Amino acid sequence: MAENFKVTPWEVKGKVDYDQLVKQFGTRHLTPQLLERLEKHSGKLHFMLRRKIFFSHRDLDWLLDRYEKGEKFVLYTGRGPSGDTHMGHLLPWVLTKWLQDKFDAELYFQLTDDEKFLNSGKLGMEDTHRLSYENALDVIAMGFDPKKTFIFSNQDYGKTMYNLALKTAKLTTFSTAKAVFGFDNSTNIGMVFFPAVQAAPCFLPTELKGKNTPVLIPAAIDQDPYWRITRDAAARLGYYKPAAIHTRFLPGLQGPDAKMSSSVPDSAIFTTDTPEAARKKIMKSFSGGAATLAEHKKHGGNPDTDTSCQYLYQMFEEDDGKVKEIFEQYRSGALGSGEVKNMLADKVVAFLVEHQRKREQARKNLDKFMLKD
Amino acid sequence: MAENFKVTPWEVKGKVDYDQLVKQFGTRHLTPQLLERLEKHSGKLHFMLRRKIFFSHRDLDWLLDRYEKGEKFVLYTGRGPSGDTHMGHLLPWVLTKWLQDKFDAELYFQLTDDEKFLNSGKLGMEDTHRLSYENALDVIAMGFDPKKTFIFSNQDYGKTMYNLALKTAKLTTFSTAKAVFGFDNSTNIGMVFFPAVQAAPCFLPTELKGKNTPVLIPAAIDQDPYWRITRDAAARLGYYKPAAIHTRFLPGLQGPDAKMSSSVPDSAIFTTDTPEAARKKIMKSFSGGAATLAEHKKHGGNPDTDTSCQYLYQMFEEDDGKVKEIFEQYRSGALGSGEVKNMLADKVVAFLVEHQRKREQARKNLDKFMLKD
Numbered sequence: 159m160a161e162n163f164k165v166t167p168w169e170v171k172g173k174v175d176y177d178q179l180v181k182q183f184g185t186r187h188l189t190p191q192l193l194e195r196l197e198k199h200s201g202k203l204h205f206m207l208r209r210k211i212f213f214s215h216r217d218l219d220w221l222l223d224r225y226e227k228g229e230k231f232v233l234y235t236g237r238g239p240s241g242d243t244h245m246g247h248l249l250p251w252v253l254t255k256w257l258q259d260k261f262d263a264e265l266y267f268q269l270t271d272d273e274k275f276l277n278s279g280k281l282g283m284e285d286t287h288r289l290s291y292e293n294a295l296d297v298i299a300m301g302f303d304p305k306k307t308f309i310f311s312n313q314d315y316g317k318t319m320y321n322l323a324l325k326t327a328k329l330t331t332f333s334t335a336k337a338v339f340g341f342d343n344s345t346n347i348g349m350v351f352f353p354a355v356q357a358a359p360c361f362l363p364t365e366l367k368g369k370n371t372p373v374l375i376p377a378a379i380d381q382d383p384y385w386r387i388t389r390d391a392a393a394r395l396g397y398y399k400p401a402a403i404h405t406r407f408l409p410g411l412q413g414p415d416a417k418m419s420s421s422v423p424d425s426a427i428f429t430t431d432t433p434e435a436a437r438k439k440i441m442k443s444f445s446g447g448a449a450t451l452a453e454h455k456k457h458g459g460n461p462d463t464d465t466s467c468q469y470l471y472q473m474f475e476e477d478d479g480k481v482k483e484i485f486e487q488y489r490s491g492a493l494g495s496g497e498v499k500n501m502l503a504d505k506v507v508a509f510l511v512e513h514q515r516k517r518e519q520a521r522k523n524l525d526k527f528m529l530k531d
Numbered sequence: 532m533a534e535n536f537k538v539t540p541w542e543v544k545g546k547v548d549y550d551q552l553v554k555q556f557g558t559r560h561l562t563p564q565l566l567e568r569l570e571k572h573s574g575k576l577h578f579m580l581r582r583k584i585f586f587s588h589r590d591l592d593w594l595l596d597r598y599e600k601g602e603k604f605v606l607y608t609g610r611g612p613s614g615d616t617h618m619g620h621l622l623p624w625v626l627t628k629w630l631q632d633k634f635d636a637e638l639y640f641q642l643t644d645d646e647k648f649l650n651s652g653k654l655g656m657e658d659t660h661r662l663s664y665e666n667a668l669d670v671i672a673m674g675f676d677p678k679k680t681f682i683f684s685n686q687d688y689g690k691t692m693y694n695l696a697l698k699t700a701k702l703t704t705f706s707t708a709k710a711v712f713g714f715d716n717s718t719n720i721g722m723v724f725f726p727a728v729q730a731a732p733c734f735l736p737t738e739l740k741g742k743n744t745p746v747l748i749p750a751a752i753d754q755d756p757y758w759r760i761t762r763d764a765a766a767r768l769g770y771y772k773p774a775a776i777h778t779r780f781l782p783g784l785q786g787p788d789a790k791m792s793s794s795v796p797d798s799a800i801f802t803t804d805t806p807e808a809a810r811k812k813i814m815k816s817f818s819g820g821a822a823t824l825a826e827h828k829k830h831g832g833n834p835d836t837d838t839s840c841q842y843l844y845q846m847f848e849e850d851d852g853k854v855k856e857i858f859e860q861y862r863s864g865a866l867g868s869g870e871v872k873n874m875l876a877d878k879v880v881a882f883l884v885e886h887q888r889k890r891e892q893a894r895k896n897l898d899k900f901m902l903k904d
Contacts, residue, residue: 272693276701283697316690317904320645324656327721328649332705335720347708348700351724531690531904 165380166340168277173415176213176379176406183382185214185404195222200260206253206405211472214379216389217401224372225261231372232363233257234400236268236356239289239311240278241420242428243296245506246378246408249473251300253405254376263374264306266359267297272312273355276348287313291524296429298520298527299513310529312355317531322358322365326391327351334390338383357388360400372398379404408472413444414463429517433507440466440503446488447495458491466495466502474505538753539713541650546788549586549752549779556755558587558777568595573633579626579778584845587752589762590774597745598634604745605736606630607773609641609729612662612684613651614793615801616669618879619751619781622846624673626778627749636747637679639732640670645685646728649721660686664897669802671893671900672886683902685728690904695731695738699764700724707763711756730761733773745771752777781845786817787836802890806880813839813876819861820868831864839868839875847878 163172165179180187188210197203199222206212221231235254237247258265271286278286290311297309312319332350335341341350363371375385382404389399410416410425418426427436446464448454461467467488475481484501487493536545538552553560561583570576572595579585594604608627610620631638644659651659663684670682685692705723708714714723736744748758755777762772783789783798791799800809819837821827834840840861848854857874860866 272697275697283694313694314690316693317688320689320693321656321686324645324648324721327724328719330720331716332714332718332720332723333716336716341705343704343706343709345705346701347703347705347723347727348697350705351700351720354720 167380167383170380170407170417174407179379180214183214183379184386185216185379185382185402186218188213188215188218188403192218192222195219199225200256204253204256205476205478206249206472208478209471210406211249212253212376212403212405214404215402216382216385217399218374218403221372221374221401229372230263231261231374231401232264232266234266234268234359234363234373234375235377236270236359237293237297238270238274239286239293240274240281241289242430243293244418244420244426244428245469245473246418246426247293248296248300248429249408250376250378250405251297252473253403255300255302257374257376258302258306262306264363265302265308266362267294267307267309268356268359269293269309269311270352270356272316273349273352276346276352283313287311290314294524294527295517295520296513298523299429299516301516302527304523304526307527308529309527314528314530318362318529319355319358322361323351323354325354325361325395326357326388327354329391329394330354330387334387338387353384353387356384357391360385360388360392361395361397364397370396370398373400375400375402377402377404378407380407406472409465409468411439411443411465413465414468416444427506427510429510429513431510433510436506436510437503440469440499440506441496443499445495445499448491451494454494455491458489459495461485461488464488464495464498466498469502470498470505474502474509540753540756543753543780543790547780552752553587556587556752557759558589558752558755558775559591561586561588561591561776565591565595568592572598573629577626577629578849578851579622579845581851582844583779584622585626585749585776585778587777588775589755589758590772591747591776594745594747594774602745603636604634604747604774605637605639607639607641607732607736607746607748608750609643609732610666610670611643611647612659612666613647613654614662615803616666617791617793617799617801618842618846619791619799620666621669621673621802622781623749623751623778624670625846626776628673628675630747630749631675631679635679637736638675638681639735640667640680640682641729641732642666642682642684643725643729645689646722646725649719649725656686660684663687667897667900668890668893669886671896672802672889674889675900677896677899680900681902682900687901687903691735691902692728692731695734696724696727698727698734698768699730699761700727702764702767703727703760707760711759726757726760729757730764733758733761733765734768734770737770743769743771746773748773748775750775750777751780753780779845782838782841784812784816784838786838787841789817800879800883802883802886804883806883809879809883810876813842813872813879814869816872818868818872821864824867827867828864831862832868834858834861837861837868837871839871842875843871843878847875847882 163174269290271290274286275283294309360373392399410418443465447459448457536547642663644663647659648656667682733746758775765772783791816838820832821830
């Protein structure tokens with residue numbers, strides 16, 4: 159089967175075939191049965207689950223078995239602080255927040271300011287460290303519970319991370335790391351070690367609590383390779399294997415095949431964009447409509463490739479009925495590209511105003527969230 | 532040129548040709564001019580320098596240039612805590628102590644309880660950590676100045692070490708690490724990263740003091756590969772390249788080609804051996820004498836291969852005149868193997884009694900020496 163796309167933790171290229179990715183990575187689709195079980199415990203499924211934005215998992219069934227026997231799980235996710243936070247980063251945090259609320263779960267949040275230094279041509283350690291704290295403001299602004307949320311920069315929590323990483327590192331050969339991450343002779347030895355550091359938080363709750371603790375990782379599917387080596391090591395170290403739930407990628411503003419990139423400001427809406435700038439980006443974004451308004455009214459547009467339709471579907475319009483209506487009207491031509499862009503822009507602007515207010519408030523609350531050695 | 536020996540940081544095999552090693556590693560011999568300069572500053576050369584036990588260096592001339600311009604250097608050495616300390620470990624510490632005294636130099640002492648965990652089939656992290664503290668007692672018992680000596684276990688000082696290691700790691704490719712250390716596909720990713728951790732203390736004094744600080748590393752020649760990658764990275768990071776002074780190996784008790792090994796108790800005298808046990812080991816050690824006493828008296832023995840003669844020469848008899856006399860008498864047959872063994876045993880027993888007393892005292896003083904995050 160030809161693969162016209164590539165997904166690694168550092169690179170997403172081409173139009174991703176998610177079914178193919180599930181096969182290639184060896185993960186599982188989220189089944190109706192699993193969604194039913196999640197619904198039973200949460201009252202109502204989050205729209206990102208209903209709409210299969212989160213579409214794949216590892217061991218979620220096992221995690222729910224344990225949960226149903228009274229064993230609580232913790233959440234673990236993170237962010238590589240290479241620049242400002244954009245909507246693609248926030249997407250998994252929305253479901254993470256929902257999971258924290260519905261399952262009363264602690265969250266461990268890793269800021270990989272070691273990796274982003276190791277992997278960057280231009281960022282120094284001070285840069286990625288500063289960005290860790292900027293990105294942490296966005297995490298806090300999502301409304302996570304300060305009593306149950308532990309955010310850490312790998313630089314600031316380096317002793318704990320390094321010592322825990324050693325355990326996975328000892329069990330992971332260069333050969334395995336090469337096969338899983340595509341490392342080669344030119345890879346620097348920090349990056350070769352780093353998978354063990356990203357593994358460490360999976361075992362941290364067990365170490366902190368002194369008892370084996372199930373971990374669920376909500377993350378974009380490109381991060382899955384990390385948990386493969388972690389799961390192998392976990393089994394040999396006597397820890398539970400971490401479970402995972404994987405999201406699709408939010409498309410870049412320049413279309414479904416375009417990646418969001420911190421170095422291309424117009425490719426993404428950042429949490430630090432002014433509402434005006436965000437609106438402008440949306441108005442300029444890739445449209446699934448016809449070339450002219452007259453043609454669009456006649457033939458309609460394609461909501462599956464239209465950026466605004468997709469942003470509404472994946473992140474900004476919770477109401478299934480409304481989404482359905484928007485898609486139908488867009489497909490028929492009754493709703494124009496400019497109109498749907500304005501719909502999204504109104505939502506995004508409202509979100510940004512509120513998020514930026516909370517983000518500034520978060521500066522005083524950093525101490526309540528940050529773990530340090 | 533045939534090489535019938537092998538020297539890496541983890542393995543010393545065969546009869547080492549030290550001249551060949553200087554060529555192979557690209558270090559320099561200690562010249563009479565350099566020894567003269569050391570003598571000028573120290574009053575009298577240490578016997579380990581006079582006798583070329585320390586025989587090779589990197590940039591010692593540069594270090595003395597800076598010293599003569601009023602720029603003080605610090606010392607850095609260490610120990611891999613895989614077991615109890617033996618005489619082979621102590622040998623470089625003897626000169627390190629002398630250098631501290633004569634040059635009023637701070638000492639940074641790294642205990643690599645991360646590496647020994649990563650590289651051991653049987654030692655857990657708690658084992659190597661415990662051994663770090665046991666080995667630290669031996670360091671302290673050598674009489675280093677508590678105000679100027681900073682000892683740290685990599686596990687306990689992991690945040691500082693990890694963050695500093697990242698800088699070297701980013702500049703060191705797997706390809707380089709493979710060439711320098713002989714890593715291959717089966718090497719675990721912790722060991723691949725570790726050279727950057729052993730590099731870190733070279734830059735620590737500069738970081739702690741906020742100004743570029745020359746570093747001199749007294750160590751056995753097998754550790755030299757670490758400083759090669761460190762020196763490459765230093766130049767690119769704006770740190771001084773560390774200078775080094777290299778010692779030969781103290782032979783194992785079973786002869787000049789036999790290695791001391793923690794897993795072969797009779798191969799070495801440990802600082803924790805009872806005086807009786809140490810004496811017994813010496814009496815059983817490899818002798819350079821003839822097969823029978825009569826033959827020895829007639830033909831004489833070889834002090835260059837006799838373990839006791841070598842231990843006296845390299846470590847336990849400071850008096851050049853006495854060493855000369857012992858060697859001559861041994862060569863002539865006037866001095867028997869049993870007699871020279873007893874001479875050494877007396878010296879070693881006296882040393883052990885005193886060292887063990889200081890070692891126990893050191894338990895209360897650990898806090899004065901240990902750096903932790």
